[in-house]
Amino acid sequence: MEAFFASLVSVAFHGTALGMILYVISVGLSVTMGLMGFANLAHGVFAMAGGYVLTTAISRFGAPFPLALVLAFAFVAAASVVLERLLYSRLYTASDLEQVLFTIGLIFIAVAVARFIYGTLQQPVVLPDYLKGQFALLGRDFPAYRVFIIVFSAVMVGLLWFGVERTRWGAMVRATVDNRAMAQSVGIDTKRLFTLTFALGSGLAGLGGGLGAEIIAIQPSYPFENLVYFLVVVSVGGLGSLRGPFVAALLIGIADTACKYWLPQYGAFPIYVATIAILLWRPAGLAGRHA
Amino acid sequence: MNIALETRGLCKSFGALTVADDIDFRLESGARHALIGPNGAGKTTFVNMLTGALPPSSGTIVLGGEDITAMRQAKRVKRGLGRTFQINALFRRLPVLDNVALAVAERCGVARRMLRAASAHGDVREESMELLATLGLAEDAGVRILDLPYGKQRLVEIAIALGLKPSVLLLDEPAAGVPSLESHRILQVLDNLPKHIAILIIEHDMDLVFRFAQRITVLVQGEVLVEGPPDEIARDRRVHQVYLGEQHHA
Amino acid sequence: MSAHAGGYSADPRIRWIESLPWIVAVAAFFALPEYLSLGARILIYILYALSLDLIVGYAGIVTLGHSAYFGLGAYVAGILAAKAGIGDPMVQLAAAAAAGALLGIGTGAIILRTKALTLLMLTLAITSVMLEIANKATALTGGADGLSGVIVAPIFGLFRFDIFGKTAYLYCLLALLIGWWLVRKMIYSPFGTSLTGVRENSLRMHAIGAPVYWRLVLVYTLSATIAGVAGGLITQTNQFVGLNVFSFESAGELLVMLILGGVGRIYGAFVGPVVYLIAQDLLAKQFPEYWYFGIGTMLVLVVMFARGGILGILDSILVKLRRRP
Numbered sequence A: 001m002e003a004f005f006a007s008l009v010s011v012a013f014h015g016t017a018l019g020m021i022l023y024v025i026s027v028g029l030s031v032t033m034g035l036m037g038f039a040n041l042a043h044g045v046f047a048m049a050g051g052y053v054l055t056t057a058i059s060r061f062g063a064p065f066p067l068a069l070v071l072a073f074a075f076v077a078a079a080s081v082v083l084e085r086l087l088y089s090r091l092y093t094a095s096d097l098e099q100v101l102f103t104i105g106l107i108f109i110a111v112a113v114a115r116f117i118y119g120t121l122q123q124p125v126v127l128p129d130y131l132k133g134q135f136a137l138l139g140r141d142f143p144a145y146r147v148f149i150i151v152f153s154a155v156m157v158g159l160l161w162f163g164v165e166r167t168r169w170g171a172m173v174r175a176t177v178d179n180r181a182m183a184q185s186v187g188i189d190t191k192r193l194f195t196l197t198f199a200l201g202s203g204l205a206g207l208g209g210g211l212g213a214e215i216i217a218i219q220p221s222y223p224f225e226n227l228v229y230f231l232v233v234v235s236v237g238g239l240g241s242l243r244g245p246f247v248a249a250l251l252i253g254i255a256d257t258a259c260k261y262w263l264p265q266y267g268a269f270p271i272y273v274a275t276i277a278i279l280l281w282r283p284a285g286l287a288g289r290h291a
Numbered sequence B: 001m002n003i004a005l006e007t008r009g010l011c012k013s014f015g016a017l018t019v020a021d022d023i024d025f026r027l028e029s030g031a032r033h034a035l036i037g038p039n040g041a042g043k044t045t046f047v048n049m050l051t052g053a054l055p056p057s058s059g060t061i062v063l064g065g066e067d068i069t070a071m072r073q074a075k076r077v078k079r080g081l082g083r084t085f086q087i088n089a090l091f092r093r094l095p096v097l098d099n100v101a102l103a104v105a106e107r108c109g110v111a112r113r114m115l116r117a118a119s120a121h122g123d124v125r126e127e128s129m130e131l132l133a134t135l136g137l138a139e140d141a142g143v144r145i146l147d148l149p150y151g152k153q154r155l156v157e158i159a160i161a162l163g164l165k166p167s168v169l170l171l172d173e174p175a176a177g178v179p180s181l182e183s184h185r186i187l188q189v190l191d192n193l194p195k196h197i198a199i200l201i202i203e204h205d206m207d208l209v210f211r212f213a214q215r216i217t218v219l220v221q222g223e224v225l226v227e228g229p230p231d232e233i234a235r236d237r238r239v240h241q242v243y244l245g246e247q248h249h250a
Numbered sequence C: 001m002s003a004h005a006g007g008y009s010a011d012p013r014i015r016w017i018e019s020l021p022w023i024v025a026v027a028a029f030f031a032l033p034e035y036l037s038l039g040a041r042i043l044i045y046i047l048y049a050l051s052l053d054l055i056v057g058y059a060g061i062v063t064l065g066h067s068a069y070f071g072l073g074a075y076v077a078g079i080l081a082a083k084a085g086i087g088d089p090m091v092q093l094a095a096a097a098a099a100g101a102l103l104g105i106g107t108g109a110i111i112l113r114t115k116a117l118t119l120l121m122l123t124l125a126i127t128s129v130m131l132e133i134a135n136k137a138t139a140l141t142g143g144a145d146g147l148s149g150v151i152v153a154p155i156f157g158l159f160r161f162d163i164f165g166k167t168a169y170l171y172c173l174l175a176l177l178i179g180w181w182l183v184r185k186m187i188y189s190p191f192g193t194s195l196t197g198v199r200e201n202s203l204r205m206h207a208i209g210a211p212v213y214w215r216l217v218l219v220y221t222l223s224a225t226i227a228g229v230a231g232g233l234i235t236q237t238n239q240f241v242g243l244n245v246f247s248f249e250s251a252g253e254l255l256v257m258l259i260l261g262g263v264g265r266i267y268g269a270f271v272g273p274v275v276y277l278i279a280q281d282l283l284a285k286q287f288p289e290y291w292y293f294g295i296g297t298m299l300v301l302v303v304m305f306a307r308g309g310i311l312g313i314l315d316s317i318l319v320k321l322r323r324r325p
Ligand SMILES: Nc1ncnc2c1ncn2[C@@H]1O[C@H](COP(=O)(O)OP(=O)(O)OP(=O)(O)O)[C@@H](O)[C@H]1O
Pocket: B014, B017, B019, B037, B038, B039, B040, B041, B042, B043, B044, B045, B046, B086
C-alpha cells in the first residue's frame, strides 16, 4: 500500500513536471493558431532550437544556467520574428494544405540543420550544482531539477496569464481571437500583434525546450517525434485558449507518465485513444467554443 | 392561400446576443415577400435557420405543412428549399457551367454516380446551359468564377439556386454591391422567375423592395417590428424611425 | 485548366499524352533491368500517391495519416504470408485492400465529422495508434525488428517472383494500371465533380443538397482501399515489413511527392514519386543532411512560388509558349 502510494506521488510529480514543460512549449502554438488560424506544425522546431541554444551556451561557452535560459528564450523569439516577417506572414491567407506543407518543409530543414551542426546524438544537459540532487518535502525526496521545472513553469504561466488578462496587449489578443474583423475595425494593428504574439509564443517554446531538455531529449528528430504531443495539447485543450491547453498538458503529462510506469506494454496507445475520444466528444477541445 | 413556409416562435442567440426573438413568419406559395431591416438585424441568421445551416435555439419551422426543424439541410433542399448567399459562395476554380451543373446533378440524383463521365450526362449539361442562357451567361459557361466580373458572379449565385428548381427561394441580398447595369439584369431575372415559386428576398435597396415585393416584413434586433403590404410599411412611423435612426447614425 | 479536373464539360477520352507514363514504364523494364526493384518501388508509390491525391487534391481533405491504411495493408499482407502461411499474392492483396477499406470506413466515418486542425490531429492520432499497435503486438508484427520471412507464392501459380524483380515490376505495373484507370474514371464522373465541389466550397455543397459527409466517407474509404493495396504490394516486393510504413516521416514524404508533382491533377502523383525516389536513390545515402535540407527547401519554395508543382510549372510554360505567335 505504502509502495503504491509512493509510486502514485512519484507519477503525479513527474507527470506534472512533464505537463508543465508541454504547456510552456505548446501554449504559444495554441495562441497563434487561435489568433492567426495558422496550422504551424513546425512549432516544435522552436522548442528544439531553445534546447540547442541552452545546451550549447552551457557546455560550449560555460554560460550560467539562468543566463542560458534567458538566451534560449531571446534567441528563439528573435529568430521567429525574422521567420514570421519573411515567410509565415505571406501564408496567413493560404489554405490549410499549404500551411501544413510549408511548415513540414521547415521541419525538414531544421532537422537537417540540427543534424549538420550537432550530429544525431542527443545533447547532454549540464545542470548547475544547486539544481542537482534531491529536494526533501513532506518526508520524501524529489529530484531538485524537476521541482525547479514545476516552480519555474508555474511562475511563467502565472506571468503569462496575468499578461493576457491585465495588459493592453492581452486585451488586444483576446479581442482579435474573438473576432478579427471587429478588432481590425476598432483600429488594432493586427499585423504587429501577430508578430509580437508569434515571437512570444515561439520564445516560450524555446524556453520550454531548454528547460525540458532533460525530460524531452534534444536531438534532430525532436520536431517530428514530439509534434503529436504538442498538437494533442493544443487540440485537446482548445485553440486560442490559455487554460484549456494547461489542463490538457497536465492531463497528458500525468497520463503519459502513468502509462509508462504502470502499463509500459501499451506504450503511448492509451494517450492516443484518449485523445481521439476527447476530440470526438468535443471536436473543438476542452475549452473550445462550440458554434 | 397555401402556406409554403412558416416559422413559429423561432429564437436564436449567440451567447448573450439574441439574434432571433420569437419570430412568427409566414411565406405564402407564390409569394413575393421581402425581409428588410438594418445591418445586424438577424436577417441572414434567419435564412440560415430556415435552410438548416444553423440550428435554432427554440421554435419550429414548417415547410409545406411538414415540420422540418430537425431535418438535415440536404433533405430540406430535396423538399424544395433553395437559397442564395449574401457573400458569394461559389466554386471558384470551376467553370460557370460546372457551378450550375453541380446543383442540377444533385437535384436529378446523378451526382453520386461514378461509372459514366460527367460530360456524358447530356441532360444535366443541357439543362444547365439553358438556365445559363436565360440569365445571359451562356457565353461565360467555360469561364472560371475567378475570372468572372463580380456582377456576373452574383448572377451565377442565383443560377445555382435555380438549378435546384426550388418551390421556395430565399435570396439574401442578391443585388448587393452590383453595378447598376447588372443590378438591372438581376431585377429582370427576378421578375421573370416562375410565378409558382415562393420568394423571400432580403434587400437593402428600397426601390427594388417596393418594386418587387407584395408583402414586407421588417426585422429589427431579431424581432419582427411590423409586417404588411408595401404601402402600409411605407406609411409606418416605426419603420421610418428605424431607418431614419439608422441614417442618423451613419 | 489543363489539369485533370473532370467536370461537365471535360472530355473524358484518354489523350495520347496519357500513354506516356506507360511507354516510359515499359521502356524502363527493358532498358534498365538492374533498376527494377527501384522501379517497382516507384510504381507502388505512384499508386499510393494517387490514392492520396484523390482525397487531398480532389476532395480537399488535408491528412497526415494516410500511412495508417498503407501500413495496415502492408502488415496484413505480411502477417498472412509470414504467420498464417497464406502465400497466394492475390489473396494477400485482397486482404490488404479489405483491411484498408475497413479501417478507412471506420476511421473516416469518425474523423470526417470534424474539420481543419481537429481533422488533421485525428489523422495523426490514428496513425500513431496503428504505429503503437504494430510496435507492441510483437507476436504478430515482430515489433521494432519488423516482420521478415514473407513468402509470396507464384502469381496464379504461374509467375514466380524472381530475384531480378521482373515479375514484381510487371505485377506492380498492372496493379497501378488498374488503380489509375479506376481513379481516372472516378475523377471524370459526376461523383468526382461533386468532390471538387466540396473542396471548393463545402458550404455551398450543403446548400445544394449534397450529402457532403457521405460523399467524403465514400471517397476516403476508396482511397484507403487503394492505399491498402499499395501497402500489400510493398510487402510483397520487399518480402519484409517494418514499423516505418506507419511513421510520420513516411506520411510526410508521400505528401511531399504529391506536392512536388502537383496536387489534384492525377499525373502529379506520377511525376512526384519518380523524381523524388530517383533523387533519393542518388543522393540520400551519401548526403543525408543535404537531402532533408533539400526536401525542406523545395517544399517551402513550392508552397511560396509554385503551388502547382512540377506539372503546374510545365503548364504555365506551355501556356506562355502557345501565346507566342
Ligand atoms: N456565428 C455567429 N456567432 C456570433 N454572432 C453571430 C454569428 N453570426 C451572426 N452573428 C451576429 O448576429 C447578428 C445578426 O447577424 P446577421 O448576419 O444575421 O445580420 P443581417 O441582418 O443579415 O445583417 P446585414 O444586413 O449586415 O447582412 C450580428 O450582430 C452578427 O454579428
